[in-house]
Amino acid sequence: MEILPGNTVGIDLGTTYSAISQMDAEGHPVSIANADGKTITPSVVILGEGGKVIVGPSYERMSIEDPRNIVEAIKRQMGNKDFFIVYNDKKLTPEFVSALILKKLKQDAEHSIGPIANAVVTVPYYFNDVRRKATQDSGKIAGINVIDIINEPTAATLAYAWQKGHLGRPDAFDGERTIMVYDLGGGTFDVTVVRYTATTFNVLATDGDVMLGGLDWSRRIVDHIAEEFHRRHGEDPREDSETLMQLTQECEQAKRDLSDRAQIPITANYKGKSYTHALTRGEFERLTGDLMQRTRDTTELVMQQAGVGVGELDEVVLVGGSTYMPVVETMLREVTGKEPSREVTPEEAVSQGAAIHAAILEATATGGGSRLGKAVITRLRSVSATDVNSHSLGVKISDPKDKSRKLNHIMIPKNSALPMEVSQRFKTNKENQQRVHVCVLEGDASDPDACTTIGDFRIVNLPPNLPAGSPVEITYSYDKNGRFSARAVELVSNTEAKTEIVRDSGLNDDNVNAFEVLANEYQVE
Template sequence: MSVTAVGIDLGTTYTVLSAINPAGKPEIIANRAGDRITASAVLFQADGTTVVGQHAAESAELEPERVVRWVKRHIGDPSWKFTLDGVDHTAVDLSALILASVRDQAADVIGAFVQAVITVPAYFDEFRRKATMDAAAKAGIEVLRIINEPTAAALAYTTTGTVEGNVLVYDLGGGTFDVSIVRVDSPTQMTVIASEGDHQLGGVDFDRRLAIYFDELFKAEHGVSLLDGSDESAMQHTLVEAEKAKKKLTTVATANGVLLRRGDAVLMTSVDRATFTTRTADLLVRTEMLLDEALDAAALRSEEISQVILVGGSSRMPQVHDMLRKKFNREPLRHINPDEAVALGAAVQAGLILHEKGSYRNEATSATYLAHTKVTDVTNHSYGAIVIETEFTGARKRNSIMIRKNTPIPCSRTQTFYTLAPNQTIVSCQITQGEDEDPSFVNVIAEGELELPSGRPSGCEIRVTYRYDANGRMSCTYLDVLTGISKDFDLDHSSRG
């Protein structure tokens, strides 16, 4: 029995679902309202039901306390929760509601499905990836694979045969920013070289800068603030107006008719593109610095980039185009809708996985690429082990990096460490994620203990192996060479199915 290949782009502001159609091509599945993208907003109605989508987003102004948006920014943060009527909702709970909603709506068009590829920002760490998987599981979706958003977008472009060479993917979404550099050798051969990102930088930050500008104007006129938190409705309205103005400024030089209000106080104003650009210059610089990082990591110069792909709704901003045009001396590509490229690529990835498993058949001639396409991704963070390093000045803890960031996957690395003290019976195993050698600046993502026999001198060999397979499965083994005793760790942010 053949199943549907589905990809879901679970975004900060919008969620998009795509599936491989009978002709073998990925296509966006519109929701019940006919929209190709669904707002990642949840409205908790007074009757206890929930609504996901544009209606929920628009309700933020009237019922701000009942609406939650930009949940993705908090996913993986156990301390964050949305509380309503005495009930706590975690980011995983809320993301699950969004995923379940888009799945149910898509089922009307493509039929019920259980499996899907879900995308995450490339710079998401293990906690956030795991939380995304938990959300999917809670929504009843079996995750075929978690893949990086820029990788998915690049895959969508690659399979169209419109890009080749060193391709830079500039993905500025609603709440996150990613940049990846991929080498496209052919429409069926794509290798990610380097990936960077910032999961606290996205379109909403640009909106907030405009909102602050509007607030300054409003305060000058009426002496009260729109954003001081005392009037939630005014704040939400200002943010909505800011987002509208931002979108207008992509096509016109001045966004007129910006209506600001708080209670009876009203101000009709406008904002021009130059002001917007100046007010957000540092945000754009942050993306530019990450471009430099990615180029450094890929050991490429800007002139060696053959094409630049724009992904994410916020990449439509003119200042983004200007910066990229100036930096790479070429016009960025956007012939796939920036809002949809990630979801389309995710569906292609789902097709590749299902085809490989033999559970997907598509006889269309245009689907033959599914049998031949090869995608190689990289690790997006460094993985290490906390060790005691004895030096001339004493002993100190260090994060010894085992697998470096941007290493092509699958990969494996073995390093030998030594017990520190005589009669040492326990080796503390701490697996870290992060680039810093200072343990206080990295995350311990798994830990345990390797028990050793007593009565041995110090300096016994402990062989540590880290592996990262193509499915995103990370595993580690701590092996006591002398006795063969070992301790295994599995850090799985992909499906085991």
């Protein structure tokens, strides 16, 4: 991706909060404050009258707004072609709403550092190709040249290793460290194991859940209070949108307070009736025990896939605001045998890691210009990173035992180190076959219908009278920049076909351009 003139930054486009950072001339990733002087901005959008949009409102501002005008947790809908919001007689996609958040981050940061042209934007590890393309589209709509999309836990690990003075410093660090990043944010969860030296950075294993985060813990409290209210008064406060929003805000604050206190009173008021519940930390942990178990299961799986046992990690790094819950540290001590570390700021580490990655790309492509010091550029250029693919990539084939049944044959398993190229031979199904259809699948399920089709192509004009069982070689190539290509060769006649898939799902260019024009019509505050 070409780096345009102007500032290059790192952006954490989060489910509940977003942040923007840049590496300074001395090589420190610095979080950039918004117009309110805060380094994190709520990922909340109020769609007001006359095209006036408020991004990152306070709870107080939200409390006086019609809940129907408030958009929250839009990140969970990224890439969902069936989701839209009607505003001013226009259908707004998740990509567009996310672009409004990016636009706010950009314009606030420009007051501090000047014009912003380029950005590295982070996504959860488990975002599939469609969701990644949607994130890229949001950047373009917001007027940002997205030079790369990287995984949030990878960014957080970069922030940790860089700020420890390890990456790019072979003069000061000559060892090897294996660390885990446990990232529990407001709406998504990831856990990653990385091994690094001063000049190499290798992701060993990673996994996660794009529908698991602090929001789910808060909703458990909301449901518990609402059900108790209904049991006592015969009314459900969740049926009224304003009451639900107020109760949700109170439960969210109670969840935060329980990190430091043993008990918090929560009051629900609805239709002239009231109910107060004294929620203890123990009760809260019982209500949400299954959610924590899901993160524990994933953590144990990633450790197994990375080949590290209890007590073998050098560090367990906490990232994401939801890691302030005491039960997180308790669980991780049991699973890893290590005391979790807070050496990076949980809410800022991801955007700061993105800023480091952005600076590496900037130093490599442009020499860093005059903004970065020579010593910093030398350090950045010395770092080589190896990531892994987020999802398995397969090809749709006929079941050898039952030709009428289709299977997903995995070519590149998830957690494979990139770049990766693999070739396998298959056979034609019938005599005199005229074409071969190659369908590229993303996912681990054996049933193709449970996977995502990310592209397909055909070999046509095969030679006449081709016998059944004629060999066809299929090659999948996945480079370190996330570009995926596939080719197939019918080996009797050497007839070849191929395709390159570069996040071609989601909005097309015309949609993106139209939304970019529309975004410029809206006044974002």
